[in-house]
Amino acid sequence: MQSLTNISLKTIVKKQVKWEAKLNISALSSLVIVQIIFGVLTSSSGSASSGHGHGNLDVRFSIYSLDTFLIVSAIWAFIVALLFTTKAYRVDDLSVISSRTSSTIANIFVMIMYSFIAVIIMISTYYLQVLGILLVEKKSFVTEGLFISPSTFILCFSSICLFGALGLLFGTSFKGPVVIKIFLSTFMVFSFIYIFMTPNIIPLMMLPNLMISVLCLLVATLCFCLTIWIANKSEVSRK
Amino acid sequence: MNIIQCVELSKSFGRRQALQRVTCAIDAEKIIGIIGLNGAGKSTLLNIFAGYLKPTTGSCKVFNENPFNNIQTAANMIFIDDQLSFSEYLSLEDILKMGADFYPNWQNELAYRMLDYAGIDLTAKHQQLSKGQLATFNLVYGLVSRCALTILDEPMNGMDEVIRTDFYRAILKEYLAFPRTFLITSHHLQEMESILEEILLIDEGSVIAHAPLDEFKEQLISLSGPSDELADLLSETEVYAQKIVAGMTSAVVGASKLFVSEEILRTKGIKVSTLTASEVCMYLTNKKGRDIDAIFD
Numbered sequence: 001m002q003s004l005t006n007i008s009l010k011t012i013v014k015k016q017v018k019w020e021a022k023l024n025i026s027a028l029s030s031l032v033i034v035q036i037i038f039g040v041l042t043s044s045s046g047s048a049s050s051g052h053g054h055g056n057l058d059v060r061f062s063i064y065s066l067d068t069f070l071i072v073s074a075i076w077a078f079i080v081a082l083l084f085t086t087k088a089y090r091v092d093d094l095s096v097i098s099s100r101t102s103s104t105i106a107n108i109f110v111m112i113m114y115s116f117i118a119v120i121i122m123i124s125t126y127y128l129q130v131l132g133i134l135l136v137e138k139k140s141f142v143t144e145g146l147f148i149s150p151s152t153f154i155l156c157f158s159s160i161c162l163f164g165a166l167g168l169l170f171g172t173s174f175k176g177p178v179v180i181k182i183f184l185s186t187f188m189v190f191s192f193i194y195i196f197m198t199p200n201i202i203p204l205m206m207l208p209n210l211m212i213s214v215l216c217l218l219v220a221t222l223c224f225c226l227t228i229w230i231a232n233k234s235e236v237s238r239k
Numbered sequence: 240m241n242i243i244q245c246v247e248l249s250k251s252f253g254r255r256q257a258l259q260r261v262t263c264a265i266d267a268e269k270i271i272g273i274i275g276l277n278g279a280g281k282s283t284l285l286n287i288f289a290g291y292l293k294p295t296t297g298s299c300k301v302f303n304e305n306p307f308n309n310i311q312t313a314a315n316m317i318f319i320d321d322q323l324s325f326s327e328y329l330s331l332e333d334i335l336k337m338g339a340d341f342y343p344n345w346q347n348e349l350a351y352r353m354l355d356y357a358g359i360d361l362t363a364k365h366q367q368l369s370k371g372q373l374a375t376f377n378l379v380y381g382l383v384s385r386c387a388l389t390i391l392d393e394p395m396n397g398m399d400e401v402i403r404t405d406f407y408r409a410i411l412k413e414y415l416a417f418p419r420t421f422l423i424t425s426h427h428l429q430e431m432e433s434i435l436e437e438i439l440l441i442d443e444g445s446v447i448a449h450a451p452l453d454e455f456k457e458q459l460i461s462l463s464g465p466s467d468e469l470a471d472l473l474s475e476t477e478v479y480a481q482k483i484v485a486g487m488t489s490a491v492v493g494a495s496k497l498f499v500s501e502e503i504l505r506t507k508g509i510k511v512s513t514l515t516a517s518e519v520c521m522y523l524t525n526k527k528g529r530d531i532d533a534i535f536d
Contacts, residue, residue, distance in 0.1 A: 004302060004311075004314075004315050004387055005314045005315050005343050005344070005386075005387070006311070006314070007310065007311075007314040007343075008310075009310050012310060012313075012314075012341075015340055015341055018340075019337060019340070023326045023328050023329070026328075088324070091322065091324050092324055092325060092326050094291075094318070094323075095323055095324065095325055095334075095380075096337060096338070096341040096342075097310075097313050097314050097341045097342065098310075098313055099290070099308045099309060099310045099313050100308050101308060101310070102310055102313075232308060235291060235292050235293055236286070236291035236292065
């Protein structure tokens with residue numbers, strides 16, 4: 001009898017990551033476009049602005065920060081992750097050596113890679129915006145720090161990663177067994193309500209950047225593990 | 240050696256029972272036809288073999304392992320059907336490169352030659368192909384991957400007759416060059432009879448026959464002769480179809496319960512003839528009382 005092929009999960013995941021990252025590169029170009037659009041839209045007022053007037057004196061402050069870019073990137077990560085779990089992507093995976101587990105792990109790695117690139121895109125667009133305002137509008141700037149600190153970079157990365165992880169979990173849970181669908185959707189709805197409706201979120205936001213990053217990465221890891229577990233239990237539906 | 244073993248395998252989708260207590264064993268390096276009417280449970284069985292579906296009860300082993308979500312099963316199996324799809328960003332040439340990257344026994348040169356023969360442009364996208372071209376490309380993809388278990392679910396759907404005939408030969412040639420197990424479902428049993436070694440017949444979710452092709456064809460025979468001579472004989476055996484015209488009866492009966500020698504039958508003026516595998520399948524799965532004419536009456 002023909003000898004059987006022995007391939008490890010690691011080898012398959014590596015190959016899948018290579019091809020998926022290459023094939024879905026358009027997701028990153030869409031982020032560049034969206035970031036530029038938001039950069040242009042917020043170029044006059046920044047992410048926050050306030051004005052004071054007294055007699056003939058009128059002072060207007062505009063704060064230019066990464067906030068808007070981070071929100072856009074987080075939403076982008078959630079949507080891209082959701083897209084990775086759609087039928088079209090899942091069926092494509094079946095055309096090569098893969099299992100639900102290998103495909104999910106590959107998606108997670110691609111999401112992590114894309115989150116990292118998204119932070120670079122985000123920061124680049126931010127610098128471009130500031131440069132554009134400096135050159136075109138010739139406004140006076142008060143810079144807090146010329147370079148983005150590593151802790152801010154990690155915070156942005158972990159936040160985007162978290163939203164990507166939530167997208168993957170949300171998308172995968174709807175392909176899993178019915179019990180998981182009901183349990184996870186209830187859990188997610190209540191979590192969102194708890195996070196946004198209770199005042200406990202404010203002290204959480206006051207934590208140092210690094211602390212928030214660790215929290216985000218922990219929740220993201222939990223979501224990734226849950227996603228793999230659900231995918232492992234899911235059947236393939238191609239109808 | 241068995242590469243697939245199913246014991247009391249059942250699968251249900253909600254209230255619908257797709258497979259019922261299927262027990263079968265499939266040997267390595269054989270070309271096996273999985274035959275059955277639409278909705279008989281063929282695709283469900285193949286999906287379980289491929290590890291896409293989990294049995295509700297019973298067990299299924301492929302290469303001695305549970306195939307469900309199993310990377311080793313995936314590494315040694317390819318499932319070709321009309322739902323095979325690839326990223327819209329890949330040309331056919333890129334798809335072949337991707338296949339070569341994943342499958343260790345991949346035959347790129349052979350793929351190029353076969354696609355050239357079928358007149359398929361490698362710069363085209365998978366989504367741009369016509370139905371027949373799509374089926375041809377998918378079949379080529381399945382053949383050149385040279386997996387130990389190659390599952391072809393209706394591989395010839397949409398192909399024209401000439402290409403179909405050619406590609407049955409291609410399957411046979413590939414099998415001879417690199418023996419492996421082929422599981423093929425098709426509605427064109429007559430066409431592929433020549434390449435099949437075994438037939439596994441499924442009806443209403445159950446395996447009703449699994450035998451080498453010759454043995455399978457011998458299950459039923461056709462008898463024709465004077466009605467009065469045949470009447471006694473038909474009462475003793477299972478009759479699958481019967482037609483009486485002007486005192487002459489022709490009937491299809493189960494051969495296993497017919498204990499009369501051919502010589503005696505000949506003396507009574509009864510003619511015995513064999514059936515094709517396709518006809519045997521048709522009679523074995525034909526539901527009693529099923530008559531299209533009754534709808535129009």
